[in-house]
Amino acid sequence: MIHYTCDRCKRxxxxxxxxxxxxxxxIQTASEHAEAEFEDDVDHLNELHQILEGTHESVLAGNDESETSHSGRYDLCSECYRQFLKNPLGRDTVLALGFSNN
Ligand SMILES: [Zn+2]
Incomplete structure (x- = not known):
């Protein structure tokens, strides 16, 4: 039997x-390259070729992943999962309700 710990409530x-x-x-930074993917497939393919040929190195080296992207994996219990679905972005629910008081 393996026990996991919920990363939200620690149960x-x-x-x-x-x-x-x-x-x-x-999480990734939406770069111009990502937007171009939908508009110009030729440019995107060309970029892929540059990566494969190693000519794209300088761009990759200048990309500080710690600042432009984040990835993580979290275990949640069923209760925390429900709470997460309700508010995946951690928005302040008080602020959301505040619109009606305006
Ligand atoms: Zn939990």
Missing amino acids: QINTDSQTRFIVQID
């Missing part, structure tokens, strides 16, 4: 009786 998840949910977060 143990007993996978024999509880469902363990895995949330994978992959």
Whole structure:
């Protein structure tokens, strides 16, 4: 029996009786290259060739991944999973309700 710990509430998840949910977060900076992918396939293919040929190195080296992207994997218990679905971006619910008081 393997015990997992919920990364949100720190409770143990007993996978024999509880469902363990895995949330994978992959955040990337939306660059001009990503936008061009939809508009100009030729440029994108050319860029791929440059990467394969190693001529794209300088661009990749200048890309500080710690600042422009983030990825993580989190275990959640079923309760925290429900809470996460309600508010995946961690928005302040008080602010959201505040619109009606304007
Ligand atoms: Zn939890």
